[in-house]
Amino acid sequence: MKLNCPSDMDKLEIARRRISTVMAKTMDLYGTPPSIGMLYATLYFSEDPLTLDELKESMGMSKTSMSTGVRKLEENHFVNKVWQKGVRKDLYEAQKDFYESFIGFYCNMWHRELELNMEAIRKAEPELKALLKSSDEEVRRLAERDLAQLENGQNYYKWLEKLVKSLESGKIFDFIPKLEKEVD
Structure with missing residues (x-):
């Protein structure tokens, strides 16, 4: 009785499927459904850029999806x-440089976080400062405490802004260098 041994191409596909499955699970961490993670994996392993029609055919999903x-x-x-x-x-085509993907994704998210929170702080700060003159002692105490918390928040967002700039400029790699391909 002859056993069906997988060909080298079958073995390659098995390895790629394993990586693709993990990529799909990892995409979930970025708030992306696993199906989109599989889409990324398809592009990642493709030697050439693909059209939506080619992706649709390969993935069996609708063109809209x-x-x-x-x-x-x-x-x-x-x-x-x-x-x-x-x-x-x-x-x-897939962005195959994971450093670039990381920087692009997180800097994009952090820019939005900075914008939203700094705008809220800019609006709340004068309101809270005005409450420092309140005749209600409890309101003054709480406003003072809230202002101190806002200051801590502002310090964090200033630090985050520096982090984003260091990532976008590549200066972060002066402190934490990219790892080069290891030689066996």
Whole structure:
């Protein structure tokens, strides 16, 4: 009786499926459904950029789902739209530099966090300062405490802004260098 041994191509596909499954699970950490993670994995292992139609065929998902998924991946800096001479459809490729994906994703999120919170602090601060003149002692005490907390928040957001700038400029790598490919 002859056993069916997997071919080398089968073994390659098994290894890729294993990595793709983990990529899909990891995408969940970024607030992305596993199906979009599988979409990223498909692009990651593709040698060439793919169109939405090619992705649809490969993944068995609707073109609308593909479009939504690719847009989400593009917004989160995991996928890039590329141009190729003679091709009229949009082409997409995975961002394979995980450092760039990390920086793009987190800096994007942190910019939004900074903007929202600093705007809230800018609006709340004068309101709280005005309450320091309240005739109600309890209100004054609470306003003073809240202002101290806002100051701590502002310090954090100033630090976060410096972190974002160091990531975007690449200066972070002066302190924590990228790891080079290890040689066996």
